[in-house]
Amino acid sequence: MYFLVGILLLLVLFLSLFHHHRKKKICKRICSMSCDEKLEQITSLIEPFGYTYIPCQDIFSTTIDAPQRAFGYTALYDYYAPRFGMVFDCLPIYFDYGGRTWLIELWKGQYGINLGCEVGIYKADFLVAQSQLRTTLFHSIEDQEMLPISIDLFYQNSPLAHICTRHWWATAFDMGNYAQPYDLSMDVRITFPNMSMLAAYANVLDTSGKCLYRVYGLQVMIHFDYCSSCLLSGIQKWICRITQWKNRHMCHLFIWITKPFTASLDRLLYLYYYLPVSIRLLFRDKKRHKCHKKGKRKCRL
Incomplete structure (x- = not known):
């Protein structure tokens, strides 16, 4: 018995020394890299997953040609998201314009070890009946249909991120930080190509009564702040609580493992050199990839 305890203690000591040596070696490697080298390395790692790093704000966003564009969007993705580590408030606005039904949706909340927000623009190929809105698969819009979008994200009323782009899916993600969806708020500005489209969107937004808005x-x-329609009940409420408990601890673990560094760029590079598979786990969009098969079976294409 004492012999086994001694073996275990020696094993723990060996692993601790190995971890310390490896950690020191990786830290030295990262510190010797220039900013341009770090950016080049991180870009090559995350762009295939549809993400880009914004160094001036230390946040991540999404590219126009992100692979997620092929999946479109449906309300089923939002329903299944907590099962894959994402807990958020969402504001979907469906409106009819140009012989089609469009969807402009806002999200804010926790995405695994990232807090953040999204604005997505999608459309159907036809006018969708009210009863079928939540089961229809909407497609991502084409390049010529993309709209100028500006997002200001706040955490407990303190500015956190700013994005201004012409896009179909504008996002801002802050890695390693944790928040409940109600701690976050968004000021979103969307510029429409004409008054007809703006009026169609604003009329539904006004009827929904889910948020404050102004037209300029x-x-x-x-x-987008408090969301009474986002309040959960039943099993979905408990799934979200468990998911957030896991997310909070994963954020703490991420910070602890990468604690020699403070910038997300350095933290992510450290994690990559220490455990290369972690990049795939962090940036794979499980909400769309894993939910797509479920949604495809239930959605009308």
Whole structure:
């Protein structure tokens, strides 16, 4: 018995020394890299997953040609998201324009070890009946249909991120930080190509009564804060609680493992050199990839 305890103690000591040596070696490697080298390395790692790093804000966003574009969007993705580590408030607005039904949706919340927000623009190939909105698969819009989008993300009313882009899916993700969805708020500005499309969107937004908004010319400014319609009940509520418990501890673990560094760029490079498979686990969009098969069986294409 004492012999086994001694073996275990020696094993723990060996692993600790090995971990310390490896950690020191990786830290030295990262510190010797220039900013350009770090950016080049991180870009090559995350761009295949549809993400890009914004160094001036230390946040991540998404590229126009992200692979997620092929999956479109459906309400089923939002329903299944907590099962894959994502807990958020969402504001879907469906409106009819140009002989089609469009969807502009806002999200804010926790995405695994990232807190963040999204604005996505999608459309169907036809006018969708009210009863079928939540089961229809909407497609990502084409390049010529993309709209100018501006996002200001706040954590407990303190500015956290700013994104201004012409996109179909504008996002901002802050890695290693944790928040409940109600701690976050968004000021979103969307500029429409004409008054007809703006009016179609604003009319539904006004009828929903889910958020405050103002219209300035062809631009709509939306303040997405408290979301009474996002309140959960039943098993979904417990799934979200368990998921957030896991997310909070994963954030703490991420910070602890990468604690020699403070910038997300350095933390992510450290994690990659220490455990290369971690990049795939962090940036794979499980909400779309894993939910797509479930959604495809239930959605009308």
